[in-house]
Amino acid sequence: MKMSRQTVIEIGSDALREIGSDLICEVCIANGGSCCYGCRHLADGIGCTRRNTSCTAWLCGYLKYLLYATGQLKEWDEFWRQVPGQDFREDFTPAVFDVEKGLLIRSIRPLSEALAADLQELVRQHIAIGFILTLREKIDKNIDRLNQCEQDPKKRKKIERNIKVLASPFHRLRRALQQYEPNN
Numbered sequence: 001m002k003m004s005r006q007t008v009i010e011i012g013s014d015a016l017r018e019i020g021s022d023l024i025c026e027v028c029i030a031n032g033g034s035c036c037y038g039c040r041h042l043a044d045g046i047g048c049t050r051r052n053t054s055c056t057a058w059l060c061g062y063l064k065y066l067l068y069a070t071g072q073l074k075e076w077d078e079f080w081r082q083v084p085g086q087d088f089r090e091d092f093t094p095a096v097f098d099v100e101k102g103l104l105i106r107s108i109r110p111l112s113e114a115l116a117a118d119l120q121e122l123v124r125q126h127i128a129i130g131f132i133l134t135l136r137e138k139i140d141k142n143i144d145r146l147n148q149c150e151q152d153p154k155k156r157k158k159i160e161r162n163i164k165v166l167a168s169p170f171h172r173l174r175r176a177l178q179q180y181e182p183n184n
Ligand code: SF4
Pocket: 021, 024, 025, 026, 028, 029, 033, 034, 035, 036, 059, 060, 061, 062, 063
């Protein structure tokens, strides 16, 4: 089917709302971790002035983890793999292009709420500036590595263990996930 660049951005932005990205970003930005930092499209008091397909598709470690933990990361990746012209903080995506599938992301805002509270607690516990930002990068790297070794079960197990250890301080999220899974 044909899809427009604008529609893809709207689909992605809606999905991010369902994921609850705003709740995580609030904690992250307050602690100096904004991924928009230094971007020329960022306007004071307005936010992004040039939303593009690339930034909509991009997930940081925490958002990636939420989709990984709820089994939705593949769905996200498959959808965005169809969108051409993604670049760094801009896109060359055509106005209209072909896609084979839409994007179906379940609402997980209660999980994001739990993760945001866990991150707040980590900020309080760790005086060292940037603790949650370093953790975000470590989780991000491990999930990417996991995606790169689909055919190697031994390696996958090791990386899955790493991710589990990294996510061990997320107590509220773990409880929320236990309640979430049986219903989905
Ligand atoms: S790095 Fe992640 S949590 Fe932080 S502002 Fe960007 S998208 Fe939000």
